[in-house]
Amino acid sequence: MQLFPCPFCGPRSESEFHFGGDAGNHRPEGFRAVTDGEWSNYLHARNNPRGAANEIWMHMTCGEVFRMERDTVHHRVARSFAPGEGDGHDGMAH
Amino acid sequence: MLDVSSKWRPEPDWALARLSGPGITICPVTGLTQRLVSGDVDRFLARYDLGRDVGALGLALGERYAVRVARDRLLVVGVSPAELADGWHDEGWAVTTVSAALRVVEARGEGIRDLLARGTTLDPDDPGPCAAMSFAGMMATIYGHAEAGTLRIHVDRGLASYLWEWLECQPLLGGIGEPAPR
Numbered sequence: 001m002q003l004f005p006c007p008f009c010g011p012r013s014e015s016e017f018h019f020g021g022d023a024g025n026h027r028p029e030g031f032r033a034v035t036d037g038e039w040s041n042y043l044h045a046r047n048n049p050r051g052a053a054n055e056i057w058m059h060m061t062c063g064e065v066f067r068m069e070r071d072t073v074h075h076r077v078a079r080s081f082a083p084g085e086g087d088g089h090d091g092m093a094h
Numbered sequence: 095m096l097d098v099s100s101k102w103r104p105e106p107d108w109a110l111a112r113l114s115g116p117g118i119t120i121c122p123v124t125g126l127t128q129r130l131v132s133g134d135v136d137r138f139l140a141r142y143d144l145g146r147d148v149g150a151l152g153l154a155l156g157e158r159y160a161v162r163v164a165r166d167r168l169l170v171v172g173v174s175p176a177e178l179a180d181g182w183h184d185e186g187w188a189v190t191t192v193s194a195a196l197r198v199v200e201a202r203g204e205g206i207r208d209l210l211a212r213g214t215t216l217d218p219d220d221p222g223p224c225a226a227m228s229f230a231g232m233m234a235t236i237y238g239h240a241e242a243g244t245l246r247i248h249v250d251r252g253l254a255s256y257l258w259e260w261l262e263c264q265p266l267l268g269g270i271g272e273p274a275p276r
């Protein structure tokens with residue numbers, strides 16, 4: 001079992017969390033102006049890094065959605081950010 | 095013909111249901127008024143004189159208290175709809191009555207630490223500010239009540255039957271890995 005830090009609840013089992021995709025992968029704005037390529041990139045292209053990853057996660061029991069920096073090789077979590085934390089770089093569209 | 099009725103057992107009689115093992119007894123708690131309050135929780139706590147909110151494994155006192163279940167949400171017990179109406183309040187919170195949505199069981203005795211170890215992955219010495227957690231694979235709200243050694247567990251009503259069966263199976267409660275006959 002791995003522990004993830006929910007910015008509100010603190011360390012909890014990974015089984016309480018749900019993956020929310022790459023941080024910063026915001027839905028393209030502009031409706032008809034959005035090209036097929038942009039839409040396809042938003043839906044399907046993933047960063048899938050080896051090493052440092054920057055991701056959105058949800059803590060299912062409290063509902064908090066947050067950004068987490070972790071490493072996909074050794075699984076160390078660098079830190080998690082509460083919504084609005086980190087100079088606005090919480091990875092979410094506001 | 096496929097008979098799916100045998101897949102599920104009838105709900106226990108909540109008025110009579112009771113489980114016990116060495117150092118622990120578990121019984122349902124019925125009739126609690128339960129409300130979800132979302133929004134400015136600190137202001138709400140002050141306005142209704144509820145003191146501090148109760149976090150994971152924290153100790154709630156009396157019949158009227160608030161348990162923290164998210165950054166911006168409380169499960170409030172014992173505050174009636176006559177005192178606090180459902181819906182949006184301009185002071186900064188929204189209220190929903192969930193009395194019928196959640197079932198509550200109470201465990202007593204020194205065995206509750208073992209029960210927590212069995213049902214959760216929480217560190218009992220550093221449980222954190224939020225009482226919402228996974229218990230036996232379900233979303234639950236868990237805290238102490240009235241005295242150390244008493245634990246209240248709220249789960250979705252539809253999962254209460256499963257919770258009871260899970261409890262019946264626990265060696266801690268004399269179970270042998272199978273639910274007791276009903």
Ligand SMILES: [Zn+2]
Nearest residue numbers: 006009059062
């Ligand atoms: Zn959380």
